[in-house]
Amino acid sequence: MRTCGGAAVVAQYDAILLSSFGGPEGQDEVIPFLRNVTAGRGIPDERLEEVATHYRHFGGVSPINAQNRALKAALEAELAARGIALPVYWGNRNTAPFFADTVREAHAAGDDRLLGLVTSAYTSYSGVQQYREDFEQALQTTGLGAQVAIDRIREFFDHPGFVTPFVEGVGAAMRQLSQDGLVDDAVHVLYVTHSIPSTAAEESGPEFGPGGAYVAQHLAVARHIQEHAAPGTAWSLVYQSRSGDPRTPWLEPDINDAIDDLAVAGAVKAVVIVPFGFISDHMEVLWDLDNEAVATAEGHGMVALRVPTPSVHPAFVAGLIDLVLERLNDVPDAERSHLTELGPWPDHARVGAADAAPDSVGGAE
Numbered sequence: 001m002r003t004c005g006g007a008a009v010v011a012q013y014d015a016i017l018l019s020s021f022g023g024p025e026g027q028d029e030v031i032p033f034l035r036n037v038t039a040g041r042g043i044p045d046e047r048l049e050e051v052a053t054h055y056r057h058f059g060g061v062s063p064i065n066a067q068n069r070a071l072k073a074a075l076e077a078e079l080a081a082r083g084i085a086l087p088v089y090w091g092n093r094n095t096a097p098f099f100a101d102t103v104r105e106a107h108a109a110g111d112d113r114l115l116g117l118v119t120s121a122y123t124s125y126s127g128v129q130q131y132r133e134d135f136e137q138a139l140q141t142t143g144l145g146a147q148v149a150i151d152r153i154r155e156f157f158d159h160p161g162f163v164t165p166f167v168e169g170v171g172a173a174m175r176q177l178s179q180d181g182l183v184d185d186a187v188h189v190l191y192v193t194h195s196i197p198s199t200a201a202e203e204s205g206p207e208f209g210p211g212g213a214y215v216a217q218h219l220a221v222a223r224h225i226q227e228h229a230a231p232g233t234a235w236s237l238v239y240q241s242r243s244g245d246p247r248t249p250w251l252e253p254d255i256n257d258a259i260d261d262l263a264v265a266g267a268v269k270a271v272v273i274v275p276f277g278f279i280s281d282h283m284e285v286l287w288d289l290d291n292e293a294v295a296t297a298e299g300h301g302m303v304a305l306r307v308p309t310p311s312v313h314p315a316f317v318a319g320l321i322d323l324v325l326e327r328l329n330d331v332p333d334a335e336r337s338h339l340t341e342l343g344p345w346p347d348h349a350r351v352g353a354a355d356a357a358p359d360s361v362g363g364a365e
């Protein structure tokens with residue numbers, strides 16, 4: 001394990017900015033949340049109402065904020081265990097604490113050089129550009145654009161910290177099925193991620209082939225997990241949670257259609273559902289997978305096992321801190337951890353104060 005003295009750390013960044021999507025924590029927060037999510041995006045009202053029912057079913061509470069509080073606490077414990085004096089702030093895109101408030105709070109405490117830890121593992125508009133725009137907006141709103149600088153750690157889709165919990169989860173599911181006598185042709189592993197519009201997928205990195213970087217990253221990670229946890233078992237990459245205008249093409253197949261097709265083909269008696277598009281149990285996991293996709297499978301008489309998300313798995317928490325250290329120590333590409341041929345994914349340009357740039361003030365403390 002790479003270690004890093006407290007002084008060196010403080011010289012480069014003042015704090016970590018855990019950056020997430022946000023979610024409602026009560027019935028009265030559902031519609032304001034959905035309006036923020038879809039602002040200016042032309043999502044039809046019927047779709048908003050439909051999505052609201054998913055939240056209402058759980059008392060208007062998304063698990064995402066509780067997950068992020070737990071992750072923040074786990075990151076703080078890991079930093080303390082490694083002797084790294086770096087505070088962790090938490091901000092969201094769509095619900096309080098909003099980025100502008102968090103940036104203001106950090107600045108008031110003297111923490112201007114922030115390292116964003118964005119909870120999106122893959123490259124997409126939602127996971128990359130939109131956070132960049134959120135950070136720019138926060139600096140504009142607070143008027144702190146000349147003082148505050150925000151970097152972010154790279155997309156970590158193929159970092160061992162993110163992938164290991166899925167390898168363990170798929171391995172455990174395969175062992176359980178085999179104890180129940182379900183092996184070989186009777187099992188199909190469904191790697192499921194968030195669908196996005198096909199044009200958005202292409203734009204995520206056309207040089208990576210059909211579906212752009214978004215699809216290429218998911219395929220590479222699925223292959224890795226499969227090789228290490230379920231070699232020889234049939235698998236496919238499928239999608240969940242599409243929205244928008246039905247006439248606009250989105251990535252397919254939908255997980256429910258894929259399960260229907262497996263049922264028609266006949267041989268498959270069990271599906272392993274791998275929610276590798278998300279770092280923790282979000283509403284999309286609880287509703288679209290645990291509720292809908294599992295019901296689809298069981299409706300065909302199939303067994304359905306849903307693998308856990310990384311959440312606060314020790315490997316995931318340690319991996320995120322390794323990614324932070326990689327930036328603090330300016331580790332060269334050749335030494336950056338990655339499990340697929342696509343990595344290590346490159347860092348992104350800084351948002352905000354060029355003059356407060358971590359590199360140019362290194363050692364100022």
Ligand SMILES: CC1=C(CCC(=O)O)c2cc3nc(cc4[nH]c(cc5[nH]c(cc1n2)c(C)c5CCC(=O)O)c(CCC(=O)O)c4C)C(CCC(=O)O)=C3C
Pocket residue numbers: 021022023024034037038041043047048051062063064119120121124126127194195196197241242243244277281282283284
């Ligand atoms: C790629 C991707 C991720 C993963 C990467 C990342 O983390 O960013 C993600 C995460 C999330 N998406 C979430 C929730 C929603 N996403 C929506 C809408 C959309 N998501 C999209 C894509 C993604 N979304 C897209 C292309 C749309 C269409 C409209 C638009 O372009 O915006 C809508 C509107 C209603 C609907 O249309 O479904 C909601 C409510 C939550 C919170 C869940 C909770 O509460 O636990 C989380 C973590």
Ligand SMILES: [Fe+2]
Pocket residue numbers: none
């Ligand atoms: Fe979304």
